[in-house]
Amino acid sequence: MISLEALLNAYIDANIILALGAVIWAAAQLIIRRTSLKRAHGAQLNLLYGVLIIVGVAPFAALALWPQAHALNLNLSDMIVAEYLDGRFAMAPTTFEALLASRDTLILEVTTLGTTTGTMIAAILTTGITFAALRTLVNLTRVRRVIAQSYLWRQSGRVQIRLTDVSSIPFSTRGMRQHYVVIPSEMLAAPTDLRIALSHEFQHLRQGDLSWETMLELLRPLFVFNPAMRYWKLQVERQRELACDQQVMQRKSLSAQDYANCLLRVCTNAVYRQSHATIPAVALVQARGRRNAQFLRHRVLQMIEGGAGPTRRWVVPALLVPLALSVALSAIAIQRSGDWSQDRLMLSTIVNLERLNQRNGY
Known part of the structure; x- marks a missing residue:
């Protein structure tokens, strides 16, 4: 039986993917308006329906492809951890860990x-x-x-x-x-x-x-x-x-x-x-x-x-491919990290050191 926690996680993922898909579609519209397709509303409607289908199946596809995607380091939270450890932005380690x-x-x-x-x-x-x-x-x-x-x-x-x-x-x-x-x-x-x-x-x-x-x-x-x-x-x-x-x-x-x-x-x-x-x-x-x-x-x-x-019949499928890839990559990127990577172990060590220093009064 699916737990309430798993259902809530899936619900949050669905909302995020719905919003990311909307951003991707809005960007596609800006491009379409500068092409001859701007008044081809039938083609745009078919493209829109295609993107909606992709948004609907993206969460399930992301779960199926997660092992392969994890090997390619496509997880967004892992990327943020790596950027933090490289000093891209300043934040207290405990605060950053709580945010994650x-x-x-x-x-x-x-x-x-x-x-x-x-x-x-x-x-x-x-x-x-x-x-x-x-x-x-x-x-x-x-x-x-x-x-x-x-x-x-x-x-x-x-x-x-x-x-x-x-x-x-x-x-x-x-x-x-x-x-x-x-x-x-x-x-x-x-x-x-x-x-x-x-x-x-x-x-x-x-x-x-x-x-x-x-x-x-x-x-x-x-x-x-x-x-x-x-x-x-x-x-x-x-x-x-x-x-x-x-x-x-x-x-x-x-x-x-x-x-x-x-x-x-x-x-x-x-x-x-x-x-x-x-x-x-x-x-x-x-x-x-x-x-x-x-x-x-x-x-x-x-x-x-x-x-x-x-x-032309090939136009909608051709445009759908990059949009599908964008939605799929976004869905994969927001999945939770599967294990403790080296960067996360390093972050945990830094957090523990900060807590130790606070306890010792430094």
Whole structure:
């Protein structure tokens, strides 16, 4: 049976890798914006999903490859110890040793509830994750209620197209087996808007966006205190909408003006009626918030400027390789040291000498 200490260690590693992956993706975005891929949103979305998969499997890969990595001295804490012994930075040996052991100390305090600090951290973690999980459950229940109150209009395979009077924003969501595209009933009187909304939501189905949205929503409670989770969520939302707009515009005989007008009408109706699509769902547009308003403007500008040309198939795998290596090396580097190296023995000796000197009054 896995111990509570091992679970907490794995949880901390997952949070660190999630944050490091976000930094690596942000750096990759800075490079992409200076290349011809800056408007190839479909390629960027595939690359983003690939990086997320790598971030997810990185902790397990790091554990499997740790013996080989340890032989190459890729452990971050060992590197820091070596730098300290070389005099790269000044710090009292006992202070430095306590800093290195702070993670183990914290884990012991939380798992045993032996100190006030450990008890408070355990309470905050438990409370935060519980409330976030309950919020996700409420949102799942709410979106199911919207579907239950809607009416089946058409069905194609496992996809049901349903009409609703509850939401003024078209959205798509999924169950265990069934997929749903929910359209406001009033849109039947606007054929162009209806066509755009259906094309948009079916493109999300083709891109696999519903599965990713559901997975991220289910994982978000576990990382409720990690800002990197919100960053990943925003990146996925941004890239999937831009990629979807681009693909629909390229495949359908739709004008940028009609598409932009549809987005603006839906957004205006949603604000006027004070309604919005419920998560976890992929909506045609998010109506509220300054950030969403700015992003809506960006989507419209992207339509006017036009999309990028076709991207070669080898581009995404080629870009994914260095990103995967960066995430994998980061995951390996943060693993705990496997044994007592010569540098750590030397540090222990220095610490013992300092304590002896303090005891003798030097």
